Amino acid sequence: MTKTKKREVDLRMRGFEQVCRQAGIKLTHQRIEIFREVAQTGDHPDAETVYQRVRERIPTISLDTVYRTLWRLNDLGLINTLGPPRERTRFDANLEQHHHFVCVRCGLTQDFYSEELNGLRLPKSAKALGQVESTHVKVYGVCRGCVDMEKTKRSSTRNKEAKPCPRN
Amino acid sequence: MTKTKKREVDLRMRGFEQVCRQAGIKLTHQRIEIFREVAQTGDHPDAETVYQRVRERIPTISLDTVYRTLWRLNDLGLINTLGPPRERTRFDANLEQHHHFVCVRCGLTQDFYSEELNGLRLPKSAKALGQVESTHVKVYGVCRGCVDMEKTKRSSTRNKEAKPCPRN
DNA sequence: TTAGGTGCAAATTCTTTGCACCCTG
DNA sequence: CAGGGTGCAAAGAATTTGCACCTAA
Numbered sequence: 001m002t003k004t005k006k007r008e009v010d011l012r013m014r015g016f017e018q019v020c021r022q023a024g025i026k027l028t029h030q031r032i033e034i035f036r037e038v039a040q041t042g043d044h045p046d047a048e049t050v051y052q053r054v055r056e057r058i059p060t061i062s063l064d065t066v067y068r069t070l071w072r073l074n075d076l077g078l079i080n081t082l083g084p085p086r087e088r089t090r091f092d093a094n095l096e097q098h099h100h101f102v103c104v105r106c107g108l109t110q111d112f113y114s115e116e117l118n119g120l121r122l123p124k125s126a127k128a129l130g131q132v133e134s135t136h137v138k139v140y141g142v143c144r145g146c147v148d149m150e151k152t153k154r155s156s157t158r159n160k161e162a163k164p165c166p167r168n
Numbered sequence: 169m170t171k172t173k174k175r176e177v178d179l180r181m182r183g184f185e186q187v188c189r190q191a192g193i194k195l196t197h198q199r200i201e202i203f204r205e206v207a208q209t210g211d212h213p214d215a216e217t218v219y220q221r222v223r224e225r226i227p228t229i230s231l232d233t234v235y236r237t238l239w240r241l242n243d244l245g246l247i248n249t250l251g252p253p254r255e256r257t258r259f260d261a262n263l264e265q266h267h268h269f270v271c272v273r274c275g276l277t278q279d280f281y282s283e284e285l286n287g288l289r290l291p292k293s294a295k296a297l298g299q300v301e302s303t304h305v306k307v308y309g310v311c312r313g314c315v316d317m318e319k320t321k322r323s324s325t326r327n328k329e330a331k332p333c334p335r336n
Numbered sequence: 337t338t339a340g341g342t343g344c345a346a347a348t349t350c351t352t353t354g355c356a357c358c359c360t361g
Numbered sequence: 362c363a364g365g366g367t368g369c370a371a372a373g374a375a376t377t378t379g380c381a382c383c384t385a386a
Binding site for chain 2: 002004013014035038039042043044045046047048050070073074077078079080081082083084085086087088089090091092093095096099100101103104108110112113114116117119120121122123125129130131132134135136137138139140141142143144146147157167
């Protein structure tokens with residue numbers, strides 16, 4: 001159904017092989033099939049789903065290999081996670097329509113408001129997918145706190161490992 | 169730090185009490201403090217964090233009450249979750265900048281592209297929060313599949329409970 | 337009073353890890 | 362051939378559930 005074009009898949013596979021070689025990690029049968037599975041589907045499978053699908057081709061593969069591989073691919077920048085990786089569910093009592101600024105360093109998520117963004121015009125490609133109900137903008141970047149921290153660190157001599165700003 | 173104004177908190181508390189009464193659920197000490205905690209903070213705490221904070225006021229409260237209450241509040245529409253509720257991490261091999269259409273019925277997440285949205289102009293309120301790196305639009309709505317399913321259900325007599333369309 | 341709510345502890349579910357064997361480079 | 366990678370089983374973390382007591386309405 002939501003399937004990626006063959007040409008695009010081939011392109012991704014080549015990128016994958018190149019990055020792996022460059023990073024000096026092995027191109028195992030399992031890794032190849034796991035990446036292929038994620039690359040060729042337009043849906044956004046979780047680890048369990050990838051496992052089930054790859055198992056049809058490699059019946060002996062184990063779920064933990066799928067987990068390890070997916071995170072490895074993520075670290076290599078070959079795939080991304082949908083939503084915040086490795087995080088627990090978080091709650092929000094702000095019911096007004098609003099948007100989020102998410103710090104890529106520390107995970108701090110701050111609300112902001114914008115009439116303009118609330119009434120965002122969407123392209124046909126988006127409207128074609130279904131009945132639109134609402135629109136939400138996520139801005140990724142480095143929050144004030146983390147920017148300041150970096151400045152401090154660079155100017156001072158004492159730079160231990162970056163302590164992330166409080167996750168909230 | 170990220171703290172909501174007192175007036176706004178009071179407003180939310182009143183809304184909360186009203187909704188609870190209307191829904192016929194009890195206004196227990198625990199529920200009140202849990203809601204207050206989420207309502208008065210501008211951060212987006214997870215269950216554990218809420219638990220730790222509320223415990224300062226109600227030392228005997230248990231973590232499972234916090235979980236139950238947060239989901240209850242969520243079901244009542246008094247709070248929302250950040251990101252998809254109760255879902256596992258999902259992966260995506262599409263590295264081009266793209267946006268998502270998320271079906272609120274079945275969770276299907278589809279990619280779409282838009283130059284216009286890629287280069288979205290952001291309001292000052294957003295830029296003020298930090299160094300912007302990228303912007304991502306999430307469109308919520310009902311996907312084609314679910315719209316069709318609803319039509320079918322309404323026109324036909326056989327309507328068992330709504331089987332969600334495949335989650336991918 | 338009394339049905340719904342809570343705390344506790346145990347159960348589930350999802351994910352990660354230790355270790356011995358295996359296979360790519 | 363060597364060292365990273367894998368499968369297995371067991372551990373861990375996060376979240377949910379069963380049950381008896383408690384409390385708001």
